Amino acid sequence: MGSAGNAMLHDELVAHLRAMIVDGVLPPGTRVPERELCAKFEVSRTPLREALKVLAAEGHIALLPNKGARVTRLTTRDVEELFQVSGGLEALGGELACARITDAEIAEIRALHAEMAQEHARRALPAYYALNRRIHEAIMQASGNKVLQGLYEQVSARIRRARFVAAMPFDRWDQAMDEHEGILNALVRRDGATLAAILKQHLSNKSKQVVEAGFAVEVDAAADPAAPRRRGRRTPPAG
Amino acid sequence: MGSAGNAMLHDELVAHLRAMIVDGVLPPGTRVPERELCAKFEVSRTPLREALKVLAAEGHIALLPNKGARVTRLTTRDVEELFQVSGGLEALGGELACARITDAEIAEIRALHAEMAQEHARRALPAYYALNRRIHEAIMQASGNKVLQGLYEQVSARIRRARFVAAMPFDRWDQAMDEHEGILNALVRRDGATLAAILKQHLSNKSKQVVEAGFAVEVDAAADPAAPRRRGRRTPPAG
DNA sequence: ATATGCAAAAATGAATTCAATTTTGGAACG
DNA sequence: CGTTCCAAAATTGAATTCATTTTTGCATAT
Numbered sequence: 001m002g003s004a005g006n007a008m009l010h011d012e013l014v015a016h017l018r019a020m021i022v023d024g025v026l027p028p029g030t031r032v033p034e035r036e037l038c039a040k041f042e043v044s045r046t047p048l049r050e051a052l053k054v055l056a057a058e059g060h061i062a063l064l065p066n067k068g069a070r071v072t073r074l075t076t077r078d079v080e081e082l083f084q085v086s087g088g089l090e091a092l093g094g095e096l097a098c099a100r101i102t103d104a105e106i107a108e109i110r111a112l113h114a115e116m117a118q119e120h121a122r123r124a125l126p127a128y129y130a131l132n133r134r135i136h137e138a139i140m141q142a143s144g145n146k147v148l149q150g151l152y153e154q155v156s157a158r159i160r161r162a163r164f165v166a167a168m169p170f171d172r173w174d175q176a177m178d179e180h181e182g183i184l185n186a187l188v189r190r191d192g193a194t195l196a197a198i199l200k201q202h203l204s205n206k207s208k209q210v211v212e213a214g215f216a217v218e219v220d221a222a223a224d225p226a227a228p229r230r231r232g233r234r235t236p237p238a239g
Numbered sequence: 240m241g242s243a244g245n246a247m248l249h250d251e252l253v254a255h256l257r258a259m260i261v262d263g264v265l266p267p268g269t270r271v272p273e274r275e276l277c278a279k280f281e282v283s284r285t286p287l288r289e290a291l292k293v294l295a296a297e298g299h300i301a302l303l304p305n306k307g308a309r310v311t312r313l314t315t316r317d318v319e320e321l322f323q324v325s326g327g328l329e330a331l332g333g334e335l336a337c338a339r340i341t342d343a344e345i346a347e348i349r350a351l352h353a354e355m356a357q358e359h360a361r362r363a364l365p366a367y368y369a370l371n372r373r374i375h376e377a378i379m380q381a382s383g384n385k386v387l388q389g390l391y392e393q394v395s396a397r398i399r400r401a402r403f404v405a406a407m408p409f410d411r412w413d414q415a416m417d418e419h420e421g422i423l424n425a426l427v428r429r430d431g432a433t434l435a436a437i438l439k440q441h442l443s444n445k446s447k448q449v450v451e452a453g454f455a456v457e458v459d460a461a462a463d464p465a466a467p468r469r470r471g472r473r474t475p476p477a478g
Numbered sequence: 479a480t481a482t483g484c485a486a487a488a489a490t491g492a493a494t495t496c497a498a499t500t501t502t503g504g505a506a507c508g
Numbered sequence: 509c510g511t512t513c514c515a516a517a518a519t520t521g522a523a524t525t526c527a528t529t530t531t532t533g534c535a536t537a538t
Contacts, residue, residue, distance in 0.1 A: 009521080010292070034489075044523045046285070049491085053249070053289045054296045066490060066529055081386040084335070085328075088387070092327030147320040148327070150298075151390060248491080273519080283493045288521085305499055305520060480538090487532070495524070502517070508510090 013041060013051045021060045021071055022157050032061060032069040059158055074162045076211055082159045083207030089152045090136065090203060091196035094183075097142035098192035106187060109138050113184050120177045125168060135180070139187070139199075167213035175205065252280060252290040260299045260310055261396050271300060271308040298397055313401045315450055321398045322446030328391045329375065329442060330435035333422075336381035337431035345426060348377050352423050359416045364407060374419070378426070378438075406452035414444065 017037075020026045038048055056063045062072050074082075116131035133156075140149050179202045186195035256276075259265045277287055295302045301311050313321075355370035372395075379391050418441045425434035 045490095046522055046524090050289050050292045054292050057293045057296050068490070068530095078386070081384045084384055085331070085386050085390060088327055088331030089324075091331075092324070096323070145320045145323055147317070147394075148324050151324060151394075155386075155390075284520095285492055285494090306501095307520070482535105482537080484535085485533090487530105489531080490529070491527090493524105493526075496522085498519105498521080500517105500519070503515090505512105505514085507512075 009043065010047050010050060013043065013047055014054050016041070017051050017055060018058070018060060018157065021055070022160050024161070024163050026071050028071050028073040028161065030071050032071065034068070058154060060161070074158075074215070076215075079159070079162055079211060079215055080207055082155055083203050083210070086152070086155050086159060087200040087203035087207075089148060089155060090140070090199040093140045093143040093145070093148055093152065094187075094195040094199045095192035096145055096148070097139050098187065098190045098195055100144050101142040101187065101190070105138070105142050109135055109142075109187065110184060112138065113180060116180065117177065120173065123170075128173075132180075135183075139183075162210070162215045168209070172205070172209050176202070179205070248282065249286050249289060252282065252286055253293050255280070256290050256294060257297070257299060257396065260294070261399050263400070263402050265310050267310050267312040267400065269310050271310065273307070297393060299400070313397075313454070315454075318398070318401055318450060318454055319446055321394055322442050322449070325391070325394050325398060326439040326442035326446075328387060328394060329379070329438040332379045332382040332384070332387055332391065333426075333434040333438045334431035335384055335387070336378050337426065337429040337434055339383050340381040340426065340429070344377070344381050348374055348381075348426065349423060351377065352419060355419065356416065359412065362409075367412075371419075374422075378422075401449070401454045407448070411444070411448050415441070418444070 017026075026032065032052065034045060034048060034052075038045055041048070052061060052063065052069050055061045056069070060072060061069045063069050112131055112135045116128055116135065119128040119131060136156075140152050143149070179198060182198045183195060183202070186192075186198055256265075265271065271291065273284060273287060273291075277284055280287070291300060291302065291308050294300045295308070299311060300308045302308050351370055351374045355367055355374065358367040358370060379388050382388070418437060421437045422434060422441070425431075425437060
């Protein structure tokens with residue numbers, strides 16, 4: 001058997017493949033090399049194909065009949081729609097959270113917020129993003145609604161696939177930090193309506209920034225299926 | 240081959256199974272008889288199991304390791320959470336719809352509303368429900384956000400699985416109709432904030448009603464897995 | 479030299495086969 | 509009479525096999 005045991009197989013496979021897509025190991029537009037992955041994971045095609053169906057249902061890959069699986073490419077419209085939905089989900093989550101969040105949970109978020117402010121001050125973007133994500137997830141957690149958390153995670157993963165980490169103008173970054181001050185404030189005051197409004201605006205602003213930045217800065221050109229391929233042609237003669 | 244041709248197989252299978260679950264042909268808690276369904280649909284286990292994985296990812300069935308698939312049972316908490324999320328999604332959809340809905344679309348919704356009022360007046364619950372659903376879907380459609388529509392459809396399907404059609408007190412029914420008057424009004428005025436608020440309240444009220452009514456009135460007792468089974472015991476001797 | 483056509487190779491979709499776990503039926507025992 | 513244990517049957521999870529479609533490589537014709 002494989003070195004990792006076999007107690008999971010299907011679920012692990014789905015999670016692993018999803019991570020590969022979300023983290024950009026399989027860039028948007030790439031064909032999913034079924035046989036390679038089978039070899040890599042040391043499983044047969046059956047569980048792998050089951051995993052592909054699930055990921056297709058989640059919107060991460062497209063299944064073209066008789067033409068294999070491709071990592072879906074996000075259009076500008078997709079990104080805008082996803083951010084809109086994320087805004088709605090986070091607004092709801094924030095509102096619910098205000099009604100039931102504990103002081104301990106707030107303290108934890110406050111600590112994350114302080115850490116994030118530090119990273120903002122030293123212009124450490126990846127660290128800032130990691131903490132930013134943890135804050136938003138903590139608020140969702142505090143909503144107490146598992147269904148909501150699940151959908152948010154789904155939408156978040158789809159958004160995260162567009163790796164727009166690179167471009168973040170300083171003025172926009174400062175603005176985002178200000179918005180987060182407002183988020184923490186509203187949370188402390190348990191002001192659900194205000195928190196919801198700020199979160200929605202926050203996501204809307206983020207959407208604008210991402211779209212304006214092009215949001216696809218780090219796709220691998222080699223993975224572009226639109227690139228023309230030569231067929232049955234050798235290297236041109238040198239002399 | 241089968242009488243239905245084979246151009247679809249997988250997708251059709253998923254849709255068909257999902258419909259069977261949502262429509263209550265496979266009641267909550269029932270084991271999904273894999274072999275029977277294979278015979279019924281005239282397919283092998285491979286595509287059927289792929290469909291089961293997808294439905295599991297959508298939350299319609301639970302996959303117990305080595306113990307088969309079961310149609311998920313909705314707890315009271317599940318219902319409350321699903322209605323909360325649905326309220327959030329519909330609020331967002333209504334808000335977006337107000338910003339872009341056309342007069343023609345409003346006219347169509349107004350017509351549906353009038354029809355629904357008729358059914359309300361004559362106390363025809365199933366017809367009322369059908370029109371009610373079409374109205375909510377039309378608003379979502381008018382939002383212009385495909386991602387939102389998809390998630391709403393997913394959540395809606397999960398809610399619809401609890402068939403609570405039976406119990407609807409008249410006073411609550413009248414109240415729901417009033418709320419729908421408000422919905423139509425806000426839509427005509429393109430008042431997104433108000434529409435969002437009404438929709439959220441509408442769904443919250445519906446949730447309360449459904450939970451209070453028990454929301455599981457028509458589950459088949461024979462499908463209850465909690466029922467104790469006898470093992471290796473014959474009928475007791477009569478004399 | 480380029481374009482067209484055809485056969486070989488590869489990839490996909492689904493059925494079948496195989497191994498392992500769980501459930502069932504009944505026999506032995508207390 | 510009830511309980512426990514074990515073997516047989518059924519069910520599940522995964523690998524392999526088979527048929528079909530698509531893609532590729534090369535030969536041929538214009």
